[in-house]
Amino acid sequence: MSSTLSNAVRPDDGVDPTMRPGRLRPRRDAQAPARRGRLGPALLILPALALALGIFAYPLAESMWRSIADPQPGVQNYQWFAASAANWAVLGRTLWVAFLSAVICLALAYPYAYFMTISGPRLRTALIVIVLIPFWTSLMIRSFAWIILLQDTGLANQVLSWMGLGPFHLIRNTTGILIGMVQVLLPFMVLPLYSAMKNVDLRLVQAAASLGARPIVAFTRVFVPLAMPGVVSGSLLVFIQALGFYITPALLGSPSQMLISQYIYVQVNGQLQWGRGSVLGVLLLVATLLLLGLLALLMRKSRRAAGDEGGLL
Amino acid sequence: MYKTTNSRVKPTLGLAAAALSVLLLAGCGGAGAAPAAVDLGSGPAVAGTVKKDALKGVNLTFVSYGGLYQDGQTAAAVTPFGKESGARILADGPTEYSKIKAQVESSNVTWDVVDTGSYWAAGQCGTELQPLDYTIIDKSKVPAGLAGKCSVPAMQYANVFVYNKDKYKDAPTSWKDFFDTKKYPGKRAIDGTENIEGGIIEGALLADGVPKDKLYPLDLKRAFKKLDTIKDSLVYWTTGAQAQQMLESKEVDMAVVWSGRAFGAVKNGAPFEPVWNASVVVMDTLTVPKNAKNPKASMALINYYLGKEQQEKLTEETSYSPVNVEAKPKLDAVGKKFLITDPAVASKTMVCNFDWWGKNYTNVAEQWVAWVAK
Structure with missing residues (x-):
């Protein structure tokens, strides 16, 4: 479980680079006061967003795909x-x-x-x-x-x-x-x-x-x-x-x-x-x-x- | 799995990652666990036996349709098998074909032995189900013609035509009477699910004058045309419990129901009589899904299930008929009346053509659903 957890935030995993600690430190420091205020709430909606994508968007996309691909591609x-x-x-x-x-x-x-x-x-x-x-x-x-x-x-x-x-x-x-x-x-x-x-x-x-x-x-x-x-x-x-x-x-x-x-x-x-x-x-x-x-x-x-x-x- | 850790992950991000990883894990949990080397002993397999402690440390999941039926299977065969073989047995249910397909498709099969409809099993042999190894399973005591490449019978039953004997003084005696709404007015209940079985289609054709020996291949067009004539008098049951309840509440005057449910209703005092010469014998089957984790152990369970004693106990517990020709279950008068392997019953019933049904099942089911829903 813990390995999977860290796996999801590996550096090349597709997470928005601005959210990645370390690499973008200087830029973030320059705009710190303004950005922190906006980023906090944005981060808070991430779990809900991940849930919405995983539970609603993905299955919906999958059934749309299956409608033209199961059992073989075509209409x-x-x-x-x-x-x-x-x-x-x-x-x-x-x-x-x-x-x-x-x-x-x-x-x-x-x-x-x-x-x-x-x-x-x-x-x-x-x-x-x-x-x-x-x-x-x-x-x-x-x-x-x-x-x-x-x-x-x-x-x-x-x-x-x-x-x-x-x-x-x-x-x-x-x-x-x-x-x-x-x-x-x-x-x-x-x-x-x-x-x-x-x-x-x-x-x-x-x-x-x-x-x-x-x-x-x-x-x-x-x-x-x-x-x-x-x-x-x-x-x-x-x-x-x-x-x-x-x-x-x-x-x-x-x-x-x-x-x-x-x-x-x-x-x-x-x-x-x-x-x-x-x-x-x-x-x-x-x-x-x-x-x-x-x-x-x-x-x-x-x-x-x-x-x-x-x-x- | 990667082993990178990053201690500077922000808590909120960590939460998001946790949510994501839960989602990811849900898709791929439980894979792995290579089949344990199973030694089932030497010599030819004998139905109803298993080598003592041969399956210590093996987990097996037995899946059936729940209710009285699965309880009976569990008590008669599955639990004793676990005790003798040392395997840890889990139960799941009810059988849903989509779950088998999903497991096979994702190569994560958690069901080891599954009770399914026999036509479905014949049609899915090699796609969703794997061929059975008849060196592990002894089918010598199974009634002739019932064991297939990917399935053995789990029990036999009939789709039996029953009528309310209080309502009709002049008792109906054939399929013709079932389709005669003038002489025998009243509601008729039939199976309305997509799992169409031998019974009503054959009945429609026989009532329409097709001779018994010329039934197959079934003329579906003609059957649906005949069924159209009584559609206004039909109600549909969708579960066995519902069928039994329709009889017990006397909501219908005639019905085609599973013999086990007719037995249950009559046992509870419903005034219904079977018309055996207008009844069709069918069966459930035991199968092993493709890519099951431990097929040898699954088949050892099936071999045990087919034993004489196990089949006697199964029948005594469920009223469904045994699939071991030597089984002599002890039954009361009502139970004997609905035992379709009893010579008095078996001489009148008709056995459906499993071969034709297995080959044409998908097509028949599709047309059936469209006819019911139209």
């Missing part, structure tokens, strides 16, 4: 993707499910966060705790709990059948995936929404009312636009996380409703087609970036229309 993996309708179905389904998760989370979280904004401190704390409790519970345990509750012979269907309804198939399909994902992702919508809403000056809504706006108008034309940044950041957080979900769809979904993360698993682990798995990963990344780019463009346009130059994206 056969991309051709494979384009040729099969099942591949497009899986990608489309993944984007659709992520979109639905974001919409459902928004619909549930908006009133909840608004209620948090207008309630007193004690109730607000309780509301935050309620949102955060699932955060502290293992994802696996929650997913298994959902299986037991939602299966055809489970509690949810028993209650429904007492009311003369059902039975509904609530798991091993997209419904199950959505129920599980929304529950897991809801805090990621509630918290950004709440933090945006609490910064909205509620006196503005009152001012609108005092100028004759009906409550609904005051709310939609004053409060909603001001809280919009929370909607955008919450939706993005939920959407992007939903794209890569694995455990919840694997447990609550079905192979026939497979999402892309499960499909990657099948390619990498079941079929040993690492190149194809890499293609799926790369395409998911590209699709996500394209959607984000589109959204950023739309946001900028609408902001310019509103005469606001500030940027969230």
